[in-house]
Amino acid sequence: MNLRIDILTLQLFVAIVEEQSIAKAAEKKHIAVSAVSRRISDMEEMLQVELLYRHSKGIEPTSAGYALLEHARIVLGNLAHLETELVGYRQGTRGHIRLFVNRSAILESLAQELGEFLVLHPLVRVDLEESISPEIIQAVTENRADLGIFGGNILAPDLQVFPYRQDRLVAIVPRDHALAARAKVRFADLVDQEFISLEKGSSIDTLCVKAAAELGRQLKLRIRVSGFDALFRIVEARMGVGVVPMEITHGRFDPGSLVAVPLDEPWAQRTLVLAVRNRASLPPATRLLVEHLLAAEAK
Known part of the structure; x- marks a missing residue:
């Protein structure tokens, strides 16, 4: 059996049972009584089972009708829940x-x-x-x-x-490095140092490579790392210097071991x-x- 029961018919059936009246259900749903009756009759014919008892005191479901009522309420409840979720997606919640x-x-x-x-x-x-x-x-x-x-x-x-x-780029150097006592440093002072760089193509790597090229130099790249913590550890081990945003240095290394010196370059304000x-x-x-x-x- 290929069942084709539409949502409106299920809603009407539930309303009929709750109101115990086809007329009241039709009024509630703003549909003609004859149209409601026809929908229920068509559904009974399709299912080949009687769904409603019609008697002098009104209407009540048959055993099959009670089964349909239970499932209809589940289906309609799920649809209401689905509608609420879809509204949430539409509104961004x-x-x-x-x-x-x-x-x-x-x-x-x-x-x-x-x-x-x-x-x-x-x-x-x-x-x-x-x-x-x-x-x-x-x-x-x-x-x-x-x-x-x-x-x-x-x-x-x-x-x-x-x-x-906006962030500000700084040079990271060991505490005993010659540049550590500076209030600020130009990139020209870094370009001849052994350099610890971030991943190739990253924003900071691109800035440093470009700055070196504008000075007619190449970075003396010693080690390339994939994260700031690794860069701090390697600079702390005195294998080179690096460039990082000032904002990420707070509390991320021992100030007794490393120093962040502001870069005095227009492009350092990133x-x-x-x-x-x-x-x-x-x-x-x-x-x-x-x-x-x-x-x-x-x-």
Whole structure:
């Protein structure tokens, strides 16, 4: 038997049982009595079973009718729950956000701001992936990420880009290094040092390589690392110097071993940006997160 029972007919059947009257159910649903009767008759004919007893005191379900009533209420309840969930997705109270970010953003401000957002929207799920700037741009462009946060010195011509945060780059040197006592340092003072660099293509690596090239030099790259903690440990072991954002240095190394010296370069004031394919067409939850992050930046 191929059953085809539409939602309105189930709603009418439940209303008839609850009101014990076809006329009252029709009035409640704003449908003609004859149309309601016809729907119930068609359903009984399709199911080949009687669903309702009609007597002088009104209408009550048969045993088959009670079975249908139980399942109809389950189906209608599930549909109501589904509607509530879908409304949540439309309004942004539910959703799934794919977020690609660089390590600086996570350590500087994003973790706290994302936590605040999820307190406000506990039914939103976020997949957070850490990567370097070019890979973040590619992920957003290819729709593998809904939004990305990366260094603003890396161009993303196919994306909509918004300023997210500013940070200040500093040189990390051992406490007994010749540059450690300086109030600030030019990049020209670093370019001849053994250099500990972050991942190739990352925002900071790109800035340092470009700065060296503008001085007509090449970085004396000794070790390339994938994280700031590794960079601190290697510099602490006196294998070279490095460049990191000032904001991520607080409490991350022993000040008796390492010193952060501000870089005296225009490009050392770095902008992190937030990028999307098209802000106007973002899913509601993603749009809410973008608004939350940009509002936090404006404070």
